[in-house]
Structures are given as C-alpha cells and as structure tokens.
Amino acid sequence: MIEIEFDSSWQESFVERIEKDGPWASWEMYQLALEAAEHLLIPEFDGLQAPKHLPHLTPLPHQLEVAKQVVEQMNGKAILADEVGLGKTIEAGLILKEYMIRGLVKKVLILVPASLVSQWAMELNEKFFIPAVPQKKSYVWEQCDVVVSSIDTAKRNPHRDIIYEQQYDMVIIDEAHKLKNNKTKNYEFVQNLKKKFCLLLTATPIQNRIEEIFHLVSLLKPGHLGNATYFAETYGKERSLQTDEHLKALVNKVMIRNRRANTGIEWSKRHVETVMIDFSKEERELYEAVQMLKSNGAMLNSQFSLITMLREACSSREALFFTLKNMINKYEGNIPSYFQALMEKINAVTANSKAEKALELIRRIDDKVIIFTEYRATQLYLQWFLQQNGISSVPFRGGFKRGKKDWMKELFKNRVQVLIATEAGGEGINLQFCHHVINYDLPWNPMRLEQRIGRVHRLGQTKDVHIYNFAVRNTVEEHILKLLYDKIRLFERVVGELDDILTKMNMNNLENYLHDIFFHSHNEREMQIKMENLTSMIDLADQLTKGEHYAAK
C-alpha cells in the first residue's frame, strides 16, 4: 500500500568489511553512535522539536503557538500576518528549524527586501543555527542549502533559470504584500516556483482591495478561495473581509494574524519629553545666514542642500562646516563671497547650546544614555565635548563591521555611560539594558525614528523607556517636532502602528514630502497650511486602520 524504501547504503560497506575483516568499531563507539542516533529520533508527528534545540532562545507564547499551528494544522503552508513588532521572523525561523530537524526540509529559498538580506542570514545563523547564506555569487544557488536573496535579484536571469532548476523544499517570502498584484513580474516569478512548504510574511495582508488577499492566498494555495471568476462573483468588489464571515473563516485557515492587543505581552511605557533649546546670539546669526541662502537661488542647485544645511546648523557648527568645506572644494578656488561670510559666522560660534543641554541632562540621568544624531561631525564633536567634561562615550555607526559593533555594545554595557550613534539601522543591535534615548536631532523619516527607539523599546524591555527629543526654538526642528509629536502623535503609539498607517497612505517617502513643503513654501502661512493637509491625511489613514482592527476582531 505505502511505498517502503530500504536504504541500502549501509549494507555495501558492511559486506566489504566482512571480506577484509574490518575495520570494526569498538563496543563503546558503537553504543555512542546508537545513542547519538536515538537522540535525533523524532518521537511524534505532533508537537515541536525545535525549542529543545534552541535553549538560548525564549520564544513568546504566541510565536510558539503560530509554529505549532502551521506545522500541525496548516501543513506547512501559511501566511504569517502578525502586526509589526511581534516577531514574524522568529516564527518563520522556528517553523523552518522544525522542518529541518524533522528532515522534511533541506533546500530553502528565502526572498526578502534587499536591505534585509544580511540581517535575515545573520539571525538564522545566530538565533537558529541554520546555515543561511546571503546570495552574492551565482554558484550559491546550487551549492548552498539555505539561501537568502532579494526577489529583484532572484527574478532576473541568469538567477531565475538556475533557481527554477533547484528543488526547494521550502520557500519563505518576507514583505509578501508586495505580491498583491498578480500582473507583476514578481508575482509571476513566485507563482512558477515550486512551493512544497511555503511561508508568506506580511504585516499588512490587505492594503486596499479584497482582491489582494485572493492573489496572496492563490499564490500559496491555488483554489483555496476559488478561482478568479468564482471569487469575483461570490465576494464581489464591494464586500470586505470584515463583513464576510465565510470568507474570513476561509482566509483564517491559511493565515495567522496576531495583534499586539491580544498577545498579552506587557509593553513597558514610553516617557517622551521635549527639550526646547534656545540658540545663543552667534548660533542664531549663523542659522539666519544659512536661511538667507534660500533667496540666493543661484548657488544651491538643490533644495536638499539648503535644508540639510539648516538642519546641520541646528545640530553643530562642525556638521555645517563639514558640508560647507565640501562645497567650497567643488569651486576650486573661485569661492563665492557668501561662503566666506558663512565661514566667519561659523568661527564666531564658540559654544554649542544643545551640547550643553545634553551634558546637563546626562549628568541628571546618571545612567546609561544613547544619543542619536544624524551627522558624523556632530558625533565626533559630542564625543570630544563629553570627554572634556569627564564623561566617556563610545561611537556607533551603521558602517562598523559586526565585530566592532559587538565590541562597542560591550563597552557601552560594561564600561561607559554614553553611546553616540549615527545610525539606528536595521542591523539588529539590541540595547535593552539602556532606558534613556536622546534624539539630539530628529530624522525626518518617522520609520527611522521608530527604529531608533526600537533599539531599546522592544519585546523584552522590562523597564520604562525615556525619550528626550531635542529641538531648537524657531527653526526647522521645531516644525518637524510639532508634526511628529503633536500631529502624528508618533511617540504615543505602540511599536509598528505608524508603519501600518504610512503603508496605508502609500507614504513611504514622507521625508521627501516634508522637504518639498519646507523648500517650496513662500511663507510661514503656506507652510502651515501644507502641514495641516498632511496631518489630516494621516488622521484619515489612522481612522481607516483603526476601523479595520475593530472589524477584524
């Protein structure tokens, strides 16, 4: 009835050894071999083996539950759609590990956004002991069992053809909502991949239209929601996932979505404090001088430069000097006079009001502090300035090699009070032992701000986190702070919420949008109106997201 396969590889060598009278193992070695094999036996179809292989990893209850459900009830094909910040990567890692331990999966293809390739590979290696390799050379496809690549690389030839020749046991796709449109090349590429076991990861399974979930599910399990004609007739265009219980039940058979609110995890609180700073007379003059360049349209070829310089002026004169110097070098001796004027204003500044405020705050906190700044020159200056005042610190940059990052983290943990970082980066450094974050200057991209805070405020943080946002009065900084703080209420939100909202708005380029507002507004009033518009768009998206949450419960 069922196919039985006898593995004959042992036998051949046995017969050979009988003929040659050996070599034979010792009785002890023989027993050790058997013990090793017995330890690796899988005793049951049900349950998870992975946790006992990963004693250093403590998955959260909902993550273990997801893994169990995917293996036991969903046959290894699922959409993992937890909200941001609940650890979908951990869930995927657990599931993959489970199948590898059981010997059901050997060859694995993991498709993730380009910026996350190395992070995925690192996490699988470090947390799960899965030898995942980032795809860099084309021989990797054939020679390595677990390969991480971006979908954009994978879908192009010669890679595409090589990939189709491989026999993958499992395919994992991160940010799978990018496959919502069945007319795209990405969709077609994934559709033609053989998917024995398959995990699709997305925090936003439906962004706009109900068809999106149809396409996503059809990629995973074609026919589960019927075919295209049937789906259109039955669920139509007007219906939504929330209103149709039957459709919802069907989708839930292949999709798991945990929400922050019902994971039962206690998030520690965020205390946010705005620290307003007043420029000294010299600093103000310097800032105004930069602002004057705006009317001097000829010299700056991009709005970007001007706004950058304004922001730098708010950070440190060193940051501004560095940019200016680079610009001057381009003029090859033929330096316009206003640069000279600016240089003089820079020289006139003798103290940094912000840095002094930071010093005062650090002394008051009397505990570990992370300072984030956008500029390397500011980073260097701050390190020097704190040193002058008897406070030791270590720098941290996205560009550091892994080993150096770990070393700096160790120093910060055990020896010095302050870490000065220029890049929060998605590089997976966890600094949960620290509870104070100073945003020395604010990034304009809210997601980057979220990432910064996420370094300390994440699952597992037991203490409340204090965030201090610095802004200089009557500058671009104050505007931005007002937008992020008062309007978007960024700091009050739980991790990941903003992500949902921005995705909903298709507003991944909020930063460019802000640049535009600042540069092209002719006066304060116009700027305010534009900011109001932006705020109401965000509010709308916010309500939509909340409505969806409510309905899906």
Added chain:
Amino acid sequence: MQQNDIQQFLKRYFQTNDCSIVEETDGHLTVQLSVELDKELMNRPFYWHYIERTGGTPAPMKLTLITKQNEQTRSLTGERLHFGSPRLHQIFQSAQRRGSYIRLYEQAQAIGPSSIPLHPWLGLNMRISYQCDRKKDQFLSLGLHLISGAIVEQFHEKLQRLALTPKIPDYCFTISPIIKPSSGIGRLEQYVKRIIDQDDHTWAEEAIARWQEDKALLDHFYEDIAEKPECYYIEEEALEEQYKPKITVSIINGGLFYLQPRTA
C-alpha cells in the same frame, strides 16, 4: 538531552577516540585532540596539508567545551554546547560514522576441558521513518541467528547485558553462519516489512485525504482554462512531494555478534 548527559557523552566520545581529558569540572571539559579528531572536527585542512608537506611536528588543538553556565565556567573561553549547537551535531555525526560497523565475541568462561562454540548473529539497529508532510521515527533493534534464522527483537538491549570483546576469547570457537550476512539483511528487511504492514496507517490515509483536498482545489482554480499553464503542473508536483506518504527504513548501525547458545 540534558546538559549532564551531553558532558558524559562528550567525555566518552573523546576518551574512546584516544583524546586525553586535560581538565574537567561539573560544567566543562578540556580535551587534547588526537591528530585524527583534529582533522575531523577542527576544519583546518590547510594546516594539515602544510604539516604533511613540510614534515613538521603536528600540534593538534585543545578544545574546551562548556556545558553549564556557572561560577567556574563563566570566565572560561571555550565553546558553549547545548542540544542544538552545531558542534554537538558535528560530534553526533562523527560518532555515527565511527560507530557504524562492529564484530564482537561473547566473553565466555569455559567450564571443564571442552571449548565453547559461539553462534553467529547479525544485529541491526534501524530507524523507520514515517513521512508525509509530517514525520515520525521509530527505533527497532533486531537480531538474526545466522544458523536457525530465528529473529529476536530488542536485540541491542539484550547485548548490553553481556560481556563482549573484540577478540575471540580463549577456549572458544565460532560456528560458521549458514545464512550469509547479506541475505540475513534481506530476511530482516522482510521482517520489518511485516511489522510495518500490521501497523496502524491512519496517518497515511489522512495525508492522502489532505493531498486530494488540495488537488481538488487546484483543479478548480484552473477549471476555466482549457490548456493548463505550467504552474499547474509545478503545483501538482509540489503537492505530491508535500503529502505523499512514504516509509523509509535505514540502518543506524549493526554487525556480527558471536554469542553462546542459550535457552532463554
């Protein structure tokens, strides 16, 4: 596998492979590797190639393995081992490679002047894997009397109660097998097959039902399309690989055992 068991296992593994234990506490082990194990475990082929080419004195490494985190081991530099760590699995594999084949004799005490006959047995330790989209293993240890053809279960357990030695003991002689070892393997396979046939195979029926269900959905998905696209066939194949029940029998280790005839 508990941390204590891991340390015991490691100690026995290294000792039986001619490595000396340099240091040992409850929680860690430092071993001086033999040349052979250094080559097998430490992954430094260039070093060994160099030593062999230049005729240099080989210096196999010392390896510190930490199984428990405690006061003594906190300051140690070494590899921290637990059940899932790649190093332990490497050693598991090495152990399985090194302990695959065996031939032993029972240490029989001669009473009186006559010498003792030792009967040949074929002993196999086997793993039966039941696999569909899920998997389970079963362990089976069988012994086959290579003269009468009698089959004994839990054979390994029985062997563990005997005194066994790699050399034929004094005053003992072996009786030649009537059944050749290779056909003996065949007989044991048949026996395993009979055991499997009598098993409960609900798991397989359920897998086939899941398979058919998904296949029906797939057919429905493409039913409006006259000529099925390639991805239909890819998906069809994927379903077969995912669900098709299969049983694999593999031999973990085994060998020849010459034992005293006994009545029980």
